[in-house]
Amino acid sequence: MPTYKTKAIILSYMKFKEADKIIRAYSPHFGRISAIAKGARKTKSKFGARLEPFSYCELVLYKGRNLDIITQIEILESFSNIRESLKKLAYAYVITGLILRSGAESDPTNIFPFFLFSLRELQKIDDSLLRQWLITFQLKYIILSGYKPILDKCSLCSREIEKLTKNAFSFKHGGLLCSDCSIKEETPTILENETIEMLRDLSEKDIKNWNENTYSDLAQKECQKVLENYIYYYLESKLKTIQFLREIEKIY
Numbered sequence: 001m002p003t004y005k006t007k008a009i010i011l012s013y014m015k016f017k018e019a020d021k022i023i024r025a026y027s028p029h030f031g032r033i034s035a036i037a038k039g040a041r042k043t044k045s046k047f048g049a050r051l052e053p054f055s056y057c058e059l060v061l062y063k064g065r066n067l068d069i070i071t072q073i074e075i076l077e078s079f080s081n082i083r084e085s086l087k088k089l090a091y092a093y094v095i096t097g098l099i100l101r102s103g104a105e106s107d108p109t110n111i112f113p114f115f116l117f118s119l120r121e122l123q124k125i126d127d128s129l130l131r132q133w134l135i136t137f138q139l140k141y142i143i144l145s146g147y148k149p150i151l152d153k154c155s156l157c158s159r160e161i162e163k164l165t166k167n168a169f170s171f172k173h174g175g176l177l178c179s180d181c182s183i184k185e186e187t188p189t190i191l192e193n194e195t196i197e198m199l200r201d202l203s204e205k206d207i208k209n210w211n212e213n214t215y216s217d218l219a220q221k222e223c224q225k226v227l228e229n230y231i232y233y234y235l236e237s238k239l240k241t242i243q244f245l246r247e248i249e250k251i252y
């Protein structure tokens with residue numbers, strides 16, 4: 001029977017029949033995949049606890065008629081630290097939700113290393129950096145998808161933005177507006193200087209250096225709000241996982 005190998009990040013699983021699991025995973029070659037792990041719910045299963053969400057693994061699968069069947073799994077990185085913290089788990093699901101949004105046109109060969117790197121960073125950081133982590137990876141995902149916000153010139157007339165502008169941001173035009181254009185725009189969002197600085201800094205910075213600067217609480221809150229609206233506008237994705245995150249944050 002034809003078999004194939006792929007690296008993948010496990011996203012979730014559900015029970016199937018008496019003893020099996022159907023897993024959903026994200027692969028650098030195929031994007032989102034589903035496959036059956038036969039007997040995975042038996043106590044002496046060869047899969048053990050290796051099908052947990054966010055495990056990074058190498059799978060051997062064979063082609064089934066409907067779903068492919070996992071014959072082997074080797075854990076490369078378990079990311080158990082993410083699963084042990086409900087808060088980190090909620091943050092991880094926001095980025096996952098973004099990557100898996102329906103109609104994603106992005107290429108998994110680009111998205112996969114980005115996703116893996118985001119998990120490696122999430123695994124390492126303490127809770128004080130969680131918000132900055134989320135802002136960074138949302139912004140970088142937007143850029144990867146081809147919708148980089150325009151922050152260095154007017155997004156409508158392309159004029160250089162003068163220093164003392166009103167800091168008007170237009171979702172429709174995808175970036176900042178000069179003072180003339182901001183008058184024409186019905187309801188631009190007015191942002192604080194520090195928010196624009198944070199957005200500029202993170203969008204230009206190499207993703208590896210995402211946490212070398214810290215930003216004010218105000219800038220982080222405003223950035224998060226702008227990005228949620230931006231994602232809604234351009235990627236047509238209302239992130240349900242954000243709601244889950246808000247609930248978790250209320251509790252902890």
Ligand SMILES: [Zn+2]
Pocket residue numbers: 154155156157158159177178179180181182
């Ligand atoms: Zn303009």
